[in-house]
Amino acid sequence: MQAKRGFTLIEILVAVTIFSFAMITASGIFSNIVGNQSLVAVSSDVNREGQRILRQISDDTINAVNTGSVAVKNGGVITVDTAIQPKGILFLDDSNAIATPSSNCVVPGNPDCNFNGVVLFTNNGIRIYRFVDVSGIKTIQYGINLVTPESNQLLLSTGIPRKLSADYSFSTLNNNSVEFITNGFSGISCYNSSCSQAPFIRISITTETKDYVSKAARHRAKIDLRTMITGRSY
């Protein structure tokens, strides 16, 4: 009777070794693909959000060509401040009070010329953009007056400094997967008819994945964007 032939121990060891190498290689490729998918997804998200928000602010700034007014609201009484006739753009400081850039603010990088927000007097009424830290997450907010959205009269509270009144409703512009690190807005604004400089805004923002520092390299992305925008007529 002829004995059945099987595999030798050496043959089996060689086969197992080759199979192991193949599996290790395949799992490495698979892991790379999954990791790259994640990197592509977060990078796209961060790029898209940064550019979308820059574009929205740009579009409203281009449209910020109206002469507005500033008024103090005390209960139901509104008193117009005739000393200020803003054209197109006003800046806001950290406390939401009107900030007044000096003529030196045409020069980039002046630390006294970084402001937290902008008020845009557009054909469709006042639009406000501001950077806000919400529970440690840096976001950008968009505000309008829901009662009189078409009005170009900026309402301030009675306290000193005069801050934005409570008439403006704000919502977060960015999605909750990103946050913004910024030096703020800078530029020039016009306060009355004797303005000799065309108003403009410079924006410099870093958009990054939320909790950027604590995330693995394949799960985070960052983009720095800067640009400048002017209104289109005065």
Next chain:
Amino acid sequence: MINLIITRDIAFVKGRAVAYNLSQEAIESARQIRDSNLIDNNQSTNWNYFICNPAATPYLSAPATTGTIKYYTITSGTFSSCYGANPRITMISDLSASGEPITVGSITYTRKIHFLNSGLSPRVVDLASHDVTEENAIRMVVDITWTDSGNSRRVQVSELLTNWKRGF
């Protein structure tokens, strides 16, 4: 390999987004100069006097659009010979044509600006109709170049700038 390709693609997309914004910044700076020229109540500034070169005469000038291409960079500060005491944005000649280096994030971009004739036709001054004519328009070209992973990248954007107060 796949990793490398994807990482390069991401870097390129990111770099291109930054480059387009830097080109927009240059065009908006030119718009700001033009619009300031129109509202500054300074008789010596015409709408297209984008350049202040205090070392030359005349101090203010329109960009050259014929002959050898001349490049310009954007700057700001006090140019008393052109604008008086107030700081202004202006352009100056880039005699070495090396462009303006701008670092955004970890990448240094180079921005070069030149001007061309608008190409509008017919080239007539029509103050009655306020049509856009050669005298009332100029084409600005912004080149942004940068290098990522050893590859040279370039974005070019051009924009027609017009004298929107023409005839007045």
